[in-house]
Amino acid sequence: MNYFPDEVIEHVFDFVTSHKDRHSISLVCKSWFKIERYSRQNVFIGNCYAINPERLLRRFPCFKSLTLKGKPHFADFNLVPHGWGGFVQPWIEALARSRVGLEELRLKRMVVTDESLELLSRSFVNFKSLVLVSCEGFSTDGLASIASNCRHLQDLDLQENEIDDHRGQWLSCFPETYTSLVTLNFACLEGETNLVALERLVARSPNLRSLKLNRAVPLDALARLMACAPQIVDLGVGSYEDEQDSESCLKLQAAIRKCTSLRSLSGFLEAAPHCLSAFHPVCHNLTSLNLSYAAEIHGSHLIKLIEHCKKLQRLWILDSIGDKGLEVVASTCKELQELRVFPTDLQGGGNTAVTEDGLVAISAGCPKLHSILYFCQQMTNAALITVAKNCPNFIRFRLCILEPHKPDHVTSQPLDEGFGAIVQACKNLKRLSVSGLLTDQVFLYIGMYATELEMLSIAFAGDTDKGMLYVLNGCKKMRKLEIRDSPFGDAALLADVNKYETMRSLWMSSCEVTLGGCKRLARKAPWLNVEIINENDNNRMEENGYEGRQKVDKLYLYRTVVGTRVDAPPFVWIL
Amino acid sequence: MEKGGVEHEITELRLGLPGRDVTEKMMKKRGFTEMIMTSSGSNSDESGVVSGGDVEKINESPTAKSQVVGWPPVCSYRRKNNCKEAWTTKVGLGYVKVSMDGVPYLRKMDLGSSQGYDDLAFALDKLFGVRGIGVALKDGDNCKYVTIYEDKDGDWMLAGDVPWGMFIESCKRLRIMKRSDATGFGLQPRGVDE
Numbered sequence: 158m159n160y161f162p163d164e165v166i167e168h169v170f171d172f173v174t175s176h177k178d179r180h181s182i183s184l185v186c187k188s189w190f191k192i193e194r195y196s197r198q199n200v201f202i203g204n205c206y207a208i209n210p211e212r213l214l215r216r217f218p219c220f221k222s223l224t225l226k227g228k229p230h231f232a233d234f235n236l237v238p239h240g241w242g243g244f245v246q247p248w249i250e251a252l253a254r255s256r257v258g259l260e261e262l263r264l265k266r267m268v269v270t271d272e273s274l275e276l277l278s279r280s281f282v283n284f285k286s287l288v289l290v291s292c293e294g295f296s297t298d299g300l301a302s303i304a305s306n307c308r309h310l311q312d313l314d315l316q317e318n319e320i321d322d323h324r325g326q327w328l329s330c331f332p333e334t335y336t337s338l339v340t341l342n343f344a345c346l347e348g349e350t351n352l353v354a355l356e357r358l359v360a361r362s363p364n365l366r367s368l369k370l371n372r373a374v375p376l377d378a379l380a381r382l383m384a385c386a387p388q389i390v391d392l393g394v395g396s397y398e399d400e401q402d403s404e405s406c407l408k409l410q411a412a413i414r415k416c417t418s419l420r421s422l423s424g425f426l427e428a429a430p431h432c433l434s435a436f437h438p439v440c441h442n443l444t445s446l447n448l449s450y451a452a453e454i455h456g457s458h459l460i461k462l463i464e465h466c467k468k469l470q471r472l473w474i475l476d477s478i479g480d481k482g483l484e485v486v487a488s489t490c491k492e493l494q495e496l497r498v499f500p501t502d503l504q505g506g507g508n509t510a511v512t513e514d515g516l517v518a519i520s521a522g523c524p525k526l527h528s529i530l531y532f533c534q535q536m537t538n539a540a541l542i543t544v545a546k547n548c549p550n551f552i553r554f555r556l557c558i559l560e561p562h563k564p565d566h567v568t569s570q571p572l573d574e575g576f577g578a579i580v581q582a583c584k585n586l587k588r589l590s591v592s593g594l595l596t597d598q599v600f601l602y603i604g605m606y607a608t609e610l611e612m613l614s615i616a617f618a619g620d621t622d623k624g625m626l627y628v629l630n631g632c633k634k635m636r637k638l639e640i641r642d643s644p645f646g647d648a649a650l651l652a653d654v655n656k657y658e659t660m661r662s663l664w665m666s667s668c669e670v671t672l673g674g675c676k677r678l679a680r681k682a683p684w685l686n687v688e689i690i691n692e693n694d695n696n697r698m699e700e701n702g703y704e705g706r707q708k709v710d711k712l713y714l715y716r717t718v719v720g721t722r723v724d725a726p727p728f729v730w731i732l
Numbered sequence: 733m734e735k736g737g738v739e740h741e742i743t744e745l746r747l748g749l750p751g752r753d754v755t756e757k758m759m760k761k762r763g764f765t766e767m768i769m770t771s772s773g774s775n776s777d778e779s780g781v782v783s784g785g786d787v788e789k790i791n792e793s794p795t796a797k798s799q800v801v802g803w804p805p806v807c808s809y810r811r812k813n814n815c816k817e818a819w820t821t822k823v824g825l826g827y828v829k830v831s832m833d834g835v836p837y838l839r840k841m842d843l844g845s846s847q848g849y850d851d852l853a854f855a856l857d858k859l860f861g862v863r864g865i866g867v868a869l870k871d872g873d874n875c876k877y878v879t880i881y882e883d884k885d886g887d888w889m890l891a892g893d894v895p896w897g898m899f900i901e902s903c904k905r906l907r908i909m910k911r912s913d914a915t916g917f918g919l920q921p922r923g924v925d926e
Binding site: 234426590 | 805808810813
């Protein structure tokens with residue numbers, strides 16, 4: 158390959174797009190490292206504190222797309238206090254100062270301010286795509302800047318963010334000459350929407366493919382929007398109160414029938430029970446269906462809809478569908494690849510409708526299933542063993558039994574054997590979440606069999622340090638390990654310090670690790686940031702002999718090439 | 733940018749199956765309810781509480797379970813927007829959804845802010861900008877609309893039958909129906925106690 162001019166090699170590299178592969182290419186030789194550097198278009202940074210913008214720019218001066226992730230995953234469950242970090246501002250400032258022609262920015266669990274959005278909107282002439290997932294810190298004013306200034310914007314995709322809604326006119330900030338919109342998702346906005354501005358925007362966006370509305374867009378507006386955009390592929394319905402207003406209903410039904418390209422349906426944020434039938438005509442083409450926010454729709458209506466969805470590949474639903482409903486899914490949706498079943502009743506009240514039977518039915522009926530997230534009240538080893546036999550192709554298997562420490566409800570045994578069967582059968586398993594009553598044994602199995610495992614979530618499980626050690630020693634490809642409320646302590650934490658260099662991060666909360674142990678780790682591994690999060694004033698970092706007994710409430714450690722971060726709040730101690 | 737995977741020595745796997753039986757293990761864990769009591773703003777400088785024989789306790793007090801931070805692992809955005817948790821909080825505060833036939837929006841109102849059925853009638857009138865809903869609650873047969881409500885058991889009842897206090901405790905949502913549509917709807921007969 159050294160006999161080819163660089164341009165030829167670069168052209169070949171253009172076909173290599175995955176981050177892992179590009180990383181491998183860069184390691185082959187100096188020449189390839191250099192060519193790869195300058196031709197890299199998409200950069201993915203899984204932990205915004207592992208590196209800084211200056212080093213990023215030095216290595217990849219020509220990239221167009223940047224993906225950044227901030228807070229650790231357990232921040233989704235309120236385990237990371239407000240103000241911990243993950244600020245995008247320094248990144249945008251640095252990129253704005255440089256000559257990078259940024260076109261796409263994708264952020265997850267980061268703090269974004271209106272100032273950041275304003276700077277972003279003014280700094281990159283060709284900016285095309287903004288995707289914000291689980292971010293916070295900004296308002297609709299920031300969106301107004303994006304709308305006003307990004308002349309070539311194609312995607313504005315806001316997923317599950319906390320946005321301060323000023324009920325302003327951000328939608329009317331898109332200029333009348335602006336016609337390049339492809340994706341618009343503002344489902345997470347709480348406030349009222351300027352319907353006139355929205356309808357005009359949609360009407361002048363011939364390339365619009367994905368439109369996800371918030372709950373302030375009512376039925377009649379939905380009908381008009383769909384009539385303007387029959388080319389739509391992905392639709393998120395906002396408010397859907399079908400209370401026998403026949404004219405609106407008819408208009409909607411007519412509009413829906415024209416949307417022959419519709420493949421993905423979601424939303425129904427406020428939905429009356431009898432409304433889904435209007436969508437039956439388009440169901441046979443749907444590949445993705447997300448009804449996980451439609452708490453008001455009774456299981457029977459969900460089932461009637463799903464019976465028409467023979468091509469479904471992705472289904473997100475609430476457990477109100479019941480085991481019976483899941484049996485319908487199993488017999489109808491033969492193309493199903495991903496299933497998520499969310500709980501309606503977080504308190505685990507007696508009424509929950511899905512059990513191990515639903516899971517078994519799905520595994521038996523859906524041969525292409527590779528990703529599952531399943532919340533349920535109860536589970537058995539027998540069921541899990543059956544699931545493993547039916548579905549050896551799982552890549553992601555996340556099971557959450559609502560009550561911690563709950564054993565096999567038939568035998569009262571721990572669920573070690575069931576999960577053991579899963580990891581043994583599923584040779585491509587990359588992500589696993591375990592729950593229920595579990596001993597060290599399950600971790601022995603995981604360490605032994607889960608050779609491809611990259612992410613593992615543990616809660617209320619295990620007996621001794623051995624459990625955690627089995628995982629650290631056995632899972633060579635582990636990248637993210639997150640543990641809460643499990644009896645793992647310093648011995649496990651310190652056994653193999655070098656392991657953490659091969660991982661992105663480790664989270665341990667309400668475990669048995671002590672301050673002394675964490676300090677020892679920090680000393681042994683200067684390439685790690687070892688963060689202790691302490692929200693209690695009582696937990697002072699005491700320089701006395703008691704560190705060995707002072708338990709750490711929350712530990713978050715991650716590899717980094719740029720040392721201690723400077724933006725940590727007072728309640729975060731970086732050792 | 734990132735250091736490549738560093739080959740490291742595999743520390744010796746310490747095999748050996750935990751040979752204890754289930755109940756013993758359960759007792760050695762921090763009892764779940766114990767943990768809840770110490771968990772909010774947890775003081776982790778206290779050594780882990782070991783409780784004995786807490787197997788029975790774990791099934792106790794469902795309300796205590798909801799106090800464990802971040803469990804079950806449903807992301808906060810979803811909790812706020814969806815689950816019964818958000819729903820029951822709203823009902824607890826007296827907020828119920830009110831729908832009216834022919835109106836494509838749902839309204840929400842705080843039942844707790846009304847003093848009685850007359851007050852409620854007035855509030856509903858204001859909510860929808862219509863006159864005459866109020867009358868429906870009491871007068872029954874003379875007017876265009878009836879007000880019905882869904883109670884805790886999921887049954888639909890005619891509003892105005894039970895004492896006010898009982899009504900606001902059990903009312904989950906309200907619906908203003910055209911009288912003509914109401915017949916045959918399946919309302920529970922008068923006098924039925926929930």
